[in-house]
Amino acid sequence: MREMSALKALSARVGADPLLVQAAGGNTSLKQDGVMWIKASGTWLQHALARDIFVPVALDPLLAALGRDDPACETCADFVRGDLNSLGLRPSIETTVHASLAQRIVVHVHCIATISLAVRADAEAILAPMLAGFRWAFVPYHRPGLPLAREIRKRLKPDTDVLILCNHGLVVAAETVAEAEELLDRVVKALTRPARPMRAGPEPRLASLAQGSAYVPSPDPGVHSLALDPVSLAQARKGTLYPDHIVFLGAGIAVAEPGEAPGTAARRIGxxxxxEPKLIVVPGEGVFLPQDATPAIHAMARCLADVAVRLAADDPIRILTREDELALVNWDAEKYRQSLPTA
Known part of the structure; x- marks a missing residue:
């Protein structure tokens, strides 16, 4: 299938770009012959050419269930074509989002440029001139999955092919993979703004600050911008900015008080x-992560640093509420995603 081969290639490309996708985030899909092939939950887009990461979902029954707001749409497990799913994969938590769009190809990414705008309290107004000429819609924050799909369906017009998801990311849709790729590239280019240079790290003394704790300095020098760039720290410490942060890093960040050990700072938030947050910032020094941090945790730490250096000091920020946070960490679909291998 030529289009599936093209979708796999596009998936691998965007999945390997940390400015578009981090860890198991993002998803892509193709609709053909009554089946929607969508990335499996917990799999990584960057592995699309090397592994079987797509799940077949019966599209018409799913759309009918969506129309009657059937609770089965929460997991979409009932709509998987078992005869075509030899690996027993589970569909993405965003399956209903992809099904809600009529176009054959849907690409959802956690684009850094998009997120840095979509976390603003005035996001829709700021985005309007930047996306002039695009057929786009702004979608207020709802939990990923069925609640988000419901909100999207309220806002779709027949020709809508770009969605900006508040505190979440970007969706583009088209009839072919080539058109989706071209549209994705154009939207990202339109939303890209200058970023402050990342402050380098780690300093040699970071290891001594972590001594005796279950935390170690981040091995990624760019992540330490969260501790060394005052604007990044001021914005990041306001709270959780997007769903994958709470899923993989816990609530917001912990900012250590003078003389406070990293573990103590994390427990104070809990x-x-x-x-309890997994990312600990010692202002002016560096960032600490758990010794057993997974590749996903490292990727999400870098994601936060990349978003933060694109936020200005006076950008009004909308954070996820405590209810939003708990809805994600207590959601069975996210517990399942976290239980899967991380690379």
Missing amino acids: LTGRP
Whole structure:
């Protein structure tokens, strides 16, 4: 199937670009002959050429269920074509989002440029002139999956092919993979803004600060911008900015107080009833992550640093509420995604 081969190639390309996709984030799909092939939950787009990462979903039954708001649409497990799913993969948590768009090809990415705008409280107004000429819609924040699909369906027009998801990311849709790729590239270019240079790290003394704790300095020098760039720190410490952050890094970040050990800072946040953060910032020094941090945790730490250097000091930021955070960490679909191998 030529289009599937092209979709796999596009998936691998965007999945390997950390400014578009981080870890198992993002998803792509193709609709053909009554089946929607969509990335499996917990798989990585960058592996699309090397592994079987797509799940076949019966499209018409799923659309009918969406029309009656059937709870089965929450996991979409009932709509998987078992005869075509020899590996027993589970469909993406965004399956209903992809099904809601009529176009054959749908690409959803956690584009850094998009997120840095979509987390703003005035995002829709800021985006309007940047996306003039595109057939786009802004979608207020809802939990990924069925709640988000419901909101998207309210806002779709027959020709809508670009969605900006508040505090989440970007979706483009087209009839061919080539058209989807071209549209994705144009939207990303339209939304790209200058970023402050990342402050380098780590400093040699970071290892001594982590001594005796279950935390180590991030091995990625760019991540330390969260501690060394005052604007990045000020914006990042406001709270959780997007869903994959809470899923893989816990609630927001922990900012250590003078003389406070990284683990103590994380537990202090957990005592407030929020999911304990895995990313600890010692201002002016560096960023610490758990010793057993997964590749996904490292990728999401870099994601936050990349978003933060694109935020200005006076950008008004909308953060996820505590209810938003708990809805994600207590969601069975996300628990399943976290349980899968991370690379």
